[in-house]
Amino acid sequence: MGKKNVIWVIIFTVIVAACLISIHIITNNTVKVSAEIYVSDQLVKRIDDISSSEKQTYKVSNEYGENVICWQNGSIWIESSNCKNQICVLHGKISSAGTSIICAPHKLAVTLVS
Amino acid sequence: MEKLTRKITLTGIFAALALAVFVIEAQLPPIAIPGVKLGLSNAVSLAAMIFISRKCAGVVTLIRITLGAVFCGTLMSFAFSAAGGILAFAVMAAVVEKIDRHQLWAVSVLGAIGHSIGQFLAAMIFIGTKGLLIYLPVMIICSVISGALTGLLVQRLWFSPLQKISKKSKLP
Numbered sequence: 106m107g108k109k110n111v112i113w114v115i116i117f118t119v120i121v122a123a124c125l126i127s128i129h130i131i132t133n134n135t136v137k138v139s140a141e142i143y144v145s146d147q148l149v150k151r152i153d154d155i156s157s158s159e160k161q162t163y164k165v166s167n168e169y170g171e172n173v174i175c176w177q178n179g180s181i182w183i184e185s186s187n188c189k190n191q192i193c194v195l196h197g198k199i200s201s202a203g204t205s206i207i208c209a210p211h212k213l214a215v216t217l218v219s
Numbered sequence: 220m221e222k223l224t225r226k227i228t229l230t231g232i233f234a235a236l237a238l239a240v241f242v243i244e245a246q247l248p249p250i251a252i253p254g255v256k257l258g259l260s261n262a263v264s265l266a267a268m269i270f271i272s273r274k275c276a277g278v279v280t281l282i283r284i285t286l287g288a289v290f291c292g293t294l295m296s297f298a299f300s301a302a303g304g305i306l307a308f309a310v311m312a313a314v315v316e317k318i319d320r321h322q323l324w325a326v327s328v329l330g331a332i333g334h335s336i337g338q339f340l341a342a343m344i345f346i347g348t349k350g351l352l353i354y355l356p357v358m359i360i361c362s363v364i365s366g367a368l369t370g371l372l373v374q375r376l377w378f379s380p381l382q383k384i385s386k387k388s389k390l391p
Contacts, residue, residue: 110321117363131352
């Protein structure tokens with residue numbers, strides 16, 4: 106009795122795993138992610154597609170300070186900033202829609218939208 | 220003659236049970252994801268399959284789908300539940316005699332997966348594929364869970380004194 110049950114459990118686990126993998130693949134491929142850069146709630150730049158395989162750079166400089174924003178292969182990050190806490194730089198890369206990087210001293214937000 | 224009467228009666232009882240369960244389940248709020256439900260009426264189809272016969276289970280399924288749509292459904296929901304229910308029935312009917320009664324839950328899971336695929340095919344025809352593909356793996360995962368639960372329920376019913384209902388019963 107036990108052995109056959111184990112076989113079926115394994116079969117269904119494989120099916121569920123295959124489903125989880127396909128969910129991952131589908132969400133990664135079909136959703137194009139765009140980035141929006143805001144400075145004090147004003148949209149200053151919209152990047153339609155951040156999936157380029159070459160590293161791209163955009164520099165934001167204004168009265169609050171300077172941020173260098175880079176994107177490549179569907180993820181975006183703040184490479185450098187002259188703010189005092191460096192939280193935005195330490196935040197690292199983001200890649201899924203709905204997430205953001207905030208640089209509070211410079212009133213800057215990088216948000217990913219689908 | 221007596222055998223036939225017995226079959227007709229049992230089919231009627233199971234159809235009424237399936238319909239009642241279907242109507243009650245339709246009133247319950249969705250669990251987690253809209254459109255996901257336990258599928259207890261499918262469990263009744265499976266029970267009919269093992270307690271009476273596959274043919275009678277098919278009749279029970281058809282009655283449940285048709286009258287279920289009449290009582291609480293729209294034309295669209297009829298198409299969806301027909302596609303799901305018929306495919307689930309077909310899958311379960313194909314495997315039920317090949318799998319031991321101790322693994323009846325596996326039959327139910329396979330049926331539930333069939334139900335999801337059937338509904339997905341109906342959705343493809345009526346709505347179109349775009350953006351729906353993501354729902355198929357989600358639905359299959361949910362159906363593995365719900366199918367296992369309802370299957371265990373039916374399995375428990377089979378290994379109980381209720382087995383005496385069936386002609387195939389090994390109980391005294």
